[in-house]
Amino acid sequence: MTLSVTRSGxxxxxxxxxxxxxxxxxxxxxxRRRSLTGWGFLLPAxxxxxxxxxxxxxxxxFLSLQTGRGAGLKFADPLWTNYARLMQDExxxxxxxxxxIYLIIQVPVMLILALVLANLLNDRNxxxxxxxxxxxxxxxxxxxxxYSLVFRTLFAADGFVNDMLSGLGIIDAPVxxxxxxxxxxxxxxxxxxxxxxxxxxxxxxxxxxxxDYSSIEAAKVDGANAWQTFWRVTVPQLKPMILLTAIMxxxxxxxxxxxxxxxTRGGPGYMTMSMSHYLYEVSFLKNPNFGYAAAISYxxxxxxxxxxxxxxxxxxxxx
Amino acid sequence: xxxxxxxxxxxLAVLLPLSLALGAxxxxxxxxxxxxxxxxxxxxxxxxxxxxxxxxxxMEEAEKIYQKDHPDFTLDIVETPWEDLQTKLTTxxxxxxxxELPDIFLxxxxxxxxxxxxxxxxxxPIAADAVDFSEFPSAVTAYSTIDGTNYGVPFDAGTAVTAxxxxxxxxxxxxxxxxxxxxxxxxxxxxxEVLAKTGKPLLSGQAGSSDLIMMMLQSxxxxxFDDDGKPTIxxxxxxxxxxxxxxxxxxxxxxxxxxxxxxxxxxxVNGTAAATVNGIxxxxxxxxxxxxxxxxxxxxxxxxxxxxxxxxxxxxxGSSWAISANANVDLATDFLASTFAGSTELYDTILPxxxxxxxxxxxxxxxxxxxxxxxxxxxxxxxxxxxxxADVPSNNTGxxxxxxxxxxxxxxxxxxxxxxxxxxxxxAQANVEFAMQ
Numbered sequence: 105m106t107l108s109v110t111r112s113g114x115x116x117x118x119x120x121x122x123x124x125x126x127x128x129x130x131x132x133x134x135x136r137r138r139s140l141t142g143w144g145f146l147l148p149a150x151x152x153x154x155x156x157x158x159x160x161x162x163x164x165x166f167l168s169l170q171t172g173r174g175a176g177l178k179f180a181d182p183l184w185t186n187y188a189r190l191m192q193d194e195x196x197x198x199x200x201x202x203x204x205i206y207l208i209i210q211v212p213v214m215l216i217l218a219l220v221l222a223n224l225l226n227d228r229n230x231x232x233x234x235x236x237x238x239x240x241x242x243x244x245x246x247x248x249x250x251y252s253l254v255f256r257t258l259f260a261a262d263g264f265v266n267d268m269l270s271g272l273g274i275i276d277a278p279v280x281x282x283x284x285x286x287x288x289x290x291x292x293x294x295x296x297x298x299x300x301x302x303x304x305x306x307x308x309x310x311x312x313x314x315x316d317y318s319s320i321e322a323a324k325v326d327g328a329n330a331w332q333t334f335w336r337v338t339v340p341q342l343k344p345m346i347l348l349t350a351i352m353x354x355x356x357x358x359x360x361x362x363x364x365x366x367x368t369r370g371g372p373g374y375m376t377m378s379m380s381h382y383l384y385e386v387s388f389l390k391n392p393n394f395g396y397a398a399a400i401s402y403x404x405x406x407x408x409x410x411x412x413x414x415x416x417x418x419x420x421x422x423x
Numbered sequence: 424x425x426x427x428x429x430x431x432x433x434x435l436a437v438l439l440p441l442s443l444a445l446g447a448x449x450x451x452x453x454x455x456x457x458x459x460x461x462x463x464x465x466x467x468x469x470x471x472x473x474x475x476x477x478x479x480x481x482m483e484e485a486e487k488i489y490q491k492d493h494p495d496f497t498l499d500i501v502e503t504p505w506e507d508l509q510t511k512l513t514t515x516x517x518x519x520x521x522x523e524l525p526d527i528f529l530x531x532x533x534x535x536x537x538x539x540x541x542x543x544x545x546x547x548p549i550a551a552d553a554v555d556f557s558e559f560p561s562a563v564t565a566y567s568t569i570d571g572t573n574y575g576v577p578f579d580a581g582t583a584v585t586a587x588x589x590x591x592x593x594x595x596x597x598x599x600x601x602x603x604x605x606x607x608x609x610x611x612x613x614x615x616e617v618l619a620k621t622g623k624p625l626l627s628g629q630a631g632s633s634d635l636i637m638m639m640l641q642s643x644x645x646x647x648f649d650d651d652g653k654p655t656i657x658x659x660x661x662x663x664x665x666x667x668x669x670x671x672x673x674x675x676x677x678x679x680x681x682x683x684x685x686x687x688x689x690x691x692v693n694g695t696a697a698a699t700v701n702g703i704x705x706x707x708x709x710x711x712x713x714x715x716x717x718x719x720x721x722x723x724x725x726x727x728x729x730x731x732x733x734x735x736x737x738x739x740x741g742s743s744w745a746i747s748a749n750a751n752v753d754l755a756t757d758f759l760a761s762t763f764a765g766s767t768e769l770y771d772t773i774l775p776x777x778x779x780x781x782x783x784x785x786x787x788x789x790x791x792x793x794x795x796x797x798x799x800x801x802x803x804x805x806x807x808x809x810x811x812x813a814d815v816p817s818n819n820t821g822x823x824x825x826x827x828x829x830x831x832x833x834x835x836x837x838x839x840x841x842x843x844x845x846x847x848x849x850x851a852q853a854n855v856e857f858a859m860q
Contacts, residue, residue, distance in 0.1 A: 173541050195854060260686055282682040283630040371631040371682075373833035388510045390826050390858065391537055394517060 161405075168398035177395055186399035196400065198374050199382040202289070203358060206378070210293045211353045215346065218301050222308035223334060237309070241302040248299075252366030255295050256282065282368055285375035292363050292376055300356070304349045311345035312338070347419035351412045358408050379404055466495040468755055469525035471503040471511075477707065478529055478578060478742065481773045485762035488769050496758075505531060509538075516542040526750035527759070530575060532566035532741045533824050539569040540822045546574045547746045553756045554764045562817035563782045567743045574745055576759045577782040581702040581741030582812040583638050584721040586709060587625075589800060591697040595620040602698075603722040604735055607639075607668045610725040614677035617697060625698045626672060627690035630680035630839075633832040634739055635700060639665035642737035643730045644816035647827035647855070652819075654827060654859070656834075656852040657845075664727045666835065666844060673839055680839075700724060702739040703808045707778050709798075716798045723811055736814040741782070780808050826858045 132140075170177040171185055180186065190196055225236055243251065258264045259281035266278040281287045315338060323337045339346075361380040364370055370377030370385070377385075379400060387397040472478045479500055486498040503511065508528060515523050521544060530538065539546060551573060556564050559577050567575025587599055595617040602613065614625040628635055640646055645661035648654055656662065672678035679696065681687050690696040691705075692712035699705060709719060723735040744763060746755045762769050763783065770786035773779045775794070781787060787809035795801040821827075830851035837847040 189860070193857065194850075256683060260683075261681055280630070280680070280682070283680060368682075371832075372836040373631060375836075388513050390829075391541055391822060392513050392517065 164398045164401060167395055168402050170395040171393075172395065173391055173393060180395070186396050187403075189396060190399060190403060195374055196379075196382060199377045199379045202364075202374075202376060203360065203379050205289060206293060206296065206360065207354060207357045210296050211350065211357055213293075214297050214301050214353060215304060215349055217297070218304035218349070219308055219339075219342070219346070221301065222305045222312055223338065225305070225309060226312045237306075241306055243299045243301075244303040246299070248362040249366050251295065251299060252363065255291060255367055259291050283372055285372060288368050288372065288376045292367055295363050295367060296357070296360070300353065304353065307345055307349050308342060311342050315341045343419065347415060350415050350419075354411050354415065355408050358404055358411070465751065465754070466493070467497050467499055468527060468751065468758060469499045469501065471501050471508055471525045471528040473502060473504050473508065473529065475502065477704070477777050477779060480777050481578070481763075481769075481779050484772050485758070485766075485769055488762055488766055488772075489758050492761075501525065503528075509534065512538060512542065512545055516545050521545065521748050524747040524749040526755045527744055527746055529578065529742050530567075530745050532563070532577075532581065532743055533820055533828075535567045535575060535743060535745075536569065536820050537822045537824065539567070539574055543569075545745075545748055547748050547750055547752050547755075548572045548574060549576060549746060549756060549759075554760045558764065558784050559782050560784070560812060560815070562738070562815050563741065563743075565817050566741075566820060567745070575743030576763050577741070577743045578763060578779070579704060579741055580780045580782045580808070580812050581704065581738040582780065582808050582815060583642075583700060583724055583737040583739050584703050584705075584808060584811065585698060585700050585724055586705065586719055586721045587698040588694070588715070588718055589720050590718045591617065591621050591623055591694075599720045599722050602725075605725050606728045607725045608728050611668070611671055611675060611677060614672070615675055618676055621697065623695070623697045624677050624679045625696065626678040626700065627681055627687055627696040628678055629684060629687050630682055631832050631836045633828055633835055635678075636662070636665045636669055636831060636835065637828060638700065638724065638737040638739050639668065639727055641816060641818045642724055642735070643727055643733040644818055645730075645732070646818040646820065647831065648819050648821040648823065650819065652821045652823070654823070654852055654855040656827065656831065656848050656855060659848075661727065661730050661733075662831070662848070663844065664730050666838060666848075668727065669835065670838060702741065703780050704740060704778065706799075706804070710778070717800050719799050720802055721799060721804050721807065732816065734814060734816055736811050736816070738812075738815045774805060780805060780812070782812070823855060823859055826855050830854045830858075 167177070168186055169179055169183045171180040172178050182188075221240060224230070225233060225240075230236070260266075261278050261280055261283075263281075265281065266275070269275045270278065279287060281291050319337055319341070320333055323333045328336065359380050360378045361384065364376060364378040364381040365384070368376045370381050374382075383397050383400045383404075386393050386400065470482055472482060474480075479502060482498060482500050486496070490496050508530075512524075512528070515521060524545065554573070554576055556573055563577045563580065564573060564575075567573060567577070585602060587602055589599060592598060592601070595613075597613060597617070602610070605613075610625075617623065617625055626635075640661055643661045645659065647656055647659070647662070669678070673680060679690065681690060688708045691699055691709055692715075694712075694715065699709075703721075706721070709715075724737055726733040726735045744759055746752060746759070765783075767786050767789045770779075770781040770783065771789050771791040774781070774791055786792070787806070792805040792809060793803055794805075796804045831848075833854075834847040834851040837850075838844050
């Protein structure tokens with residue numbers, strides 16, 4: 105079916121342009137053809153997303169209204185039991201707090217860093233650009249588990265970081281990095297920064313290619329210094345991309361699982377556990393409570409949606 | 424040409440995702456045929472278990488023994504790490520796909536009640552006339568018994584031991600006898616001495632892990648739950664005593680906390696710590712340090728002071744074989760009954776190589792258990808461990824063992840950090856009660 109659509113779409117080019125304007129309009133107008141071609145291409149992916157993503161999401165919504173251990177789940181009475189339970193769950197509140205600490209510190213720092221790096225790399229006079237770019241992007245091609253293991257080794261009690269710091273005389277006794285809630289969260293944030301800054305930088309680099317260099321040149325001619333050029337000329341033109349990366353990073357951090365699981369196992373206590381990690385624990389490590397886990401996943405969904413909405417509103421200056 | 428290639432690309436663009444999706448489906452279909460043993464041939468059993476040098480090795484030896492009488496018999500052993508195994512079981516039970524289960528799987532003793540109570544549809548009961556459960560210590564069969572029905576054949580014993588570096592003790596003027604049948608107060612006093620004279624802490628452990636606390640609890644026959652399964656984290660004198668010992672150990676530097684299991688093993692094989700308290704299976708890791716051969720010994724545990732029912736014996740870990748609901752039950756039962764619950768030959772073979780100490784009491788009478796171990800300075804460690812095992816008090820894990828253990832771990836972290844013991848434990852109690860709602 106799609107084949108025929110493609111063919112007719114191709115034929116269109118051979119017809120005189122005026123064909124669709126003059127005379128009796130054929131059913132398959134140029135616009136319709138184009139639209140159908142588009143749908144034809146979208147259809148397979150859309151169907152797959154529907155089956156593997158949207159239908160499970162709706163099923164999860166029903167699941168979140170059910171309670172019971174094991175496979176014998178029944179609709180709860182009242183229906184919102186699982187959501188009411190969330191309000192009283194101290195562990196969930198703690199994981200929520202942890203996730204927001206990661207979000208509030210990591211996302212802005214990462215985006216600013218990515219923006220600065222992208223600007224440095226975009227410098228026309230910079231040599232070995234390819235090497236720098238690859239080096240900064242490479243971390244996000246590394247397997248999550250592999251990098252978590254490296255970080256764990258680096259920050260072990262007798263690890264490289266402690267050796268280095270005591271060698272430099274900055275600390276007297278080894279710091280128990282992953283054993284203390286504060287430093288453990290710091291290590292997780294550091295890991296996130298290391299892995300994802302390059303990824304966001306690539307988005308900014310791509311956006312920078314689209315900025316007309318003449319606008320920057322014009323600013324320079326007008327006597328703007330480097331900071332003014334960056335802040336008043338480059339950044340405003342990057343705004344859509346900043347918005348996109350902010351939403352993607354917020355989404356990613358709210359759903360963070362790997363770092364919490366592989367770096368600290370959520371410890372010490374539950375002090376570094378993320379919401380998704382808690383969801384996994386409720387489903388698979390403790391007495392399985394899938395209805396409750398589904399409710400947690402919906403809270404994450406709502407948080408992502410609300411934050412994305414706020415960011416869109418803040419980022420969109422059109423009236 | 425160009426148009427054809429464009430068309431081809433368009434076709435590919437449409438077909439590729441679809442074929443991938445269909446491929447995934449058909450792949451799923453194939454798996455059903457492989458893993459589901461019900462439809463397979465009558466002489467093959469599928470087994471899920473996790474450790475190539477330990478329980479997989481034991482299964483392979485069991486297969487050889489069973490093959491002597493049943494030449495057509497084969498095992499299909501699928502290496503499945505415990506965490507994956509638990510996730511698979513949960514997923515299969517939750518989605519009702521019990522047809523995907525293997526015939527036999529190994530289960531951590533501490534997780535048996537949880538899985539058995541939540542997902543009875545995963546298990547087949549093991550007939551008491553096929554396997555004589557009286558030949559196992561009752562503390563061990565209790566893990567896999569639900570409402571009076573046995574669901575598991577015990578495999579390895581988690582009998583706890585104190586393993587000590589004799590050469591380090593010697594420098595401090597001690598021998599193993601000084602650490603045998605002692606109390607934790609003695610242990611702390613001697614630990615300070617060892618630390619002062621050799622600079623080595625006696626113990627090491629994962630920060631935020633309450634394994635040691637749980638061993639102390641069981642050594643006094645106590646647990647985090649009462650007989651009705653209600654959590655007893657507050658007003659639990661044994662737990663408080665255990666936590667006090669633990670905090671004292673950390674405060675005096677006798678127990679060094681590390682952050683991961685690998686680091687913990689590292690402290691043993693690198694000689695950072697001079698001793699460890701754990702299940703006997705820990706000797707598998709200890710023995711990996713070949714240069715320390717002859718420098719280790721094992722003895723029983725220190726016991727808690729001033730706690731009623733306190734003993735010098737406990738357990739940590741251990742596992743049992745379960746027969747799935749999807750199994751060829753007759754064959755699986757007969758196989759387990761004639762190997763893990765009926766073959767001294769099997770235990771004699773696997774003991775020296777893997778250190779899998781039997782729970783099956785008749786195996787302990789074998790001469791292999793009386794042989795001295797070179798690594799442990801000629802000590803007859805296995806005979807000792809079997810003797811310890813008989814004295815381990817039974818305790819109640821309950822379905823919420825992991826909830827209780829992790830809540831106590833979190834409390835322990837807070838207490839070490841300076842929080843008030845009573846309020847930290849009250850919070851743990853509240854969290855477990857909440858999880859049980």
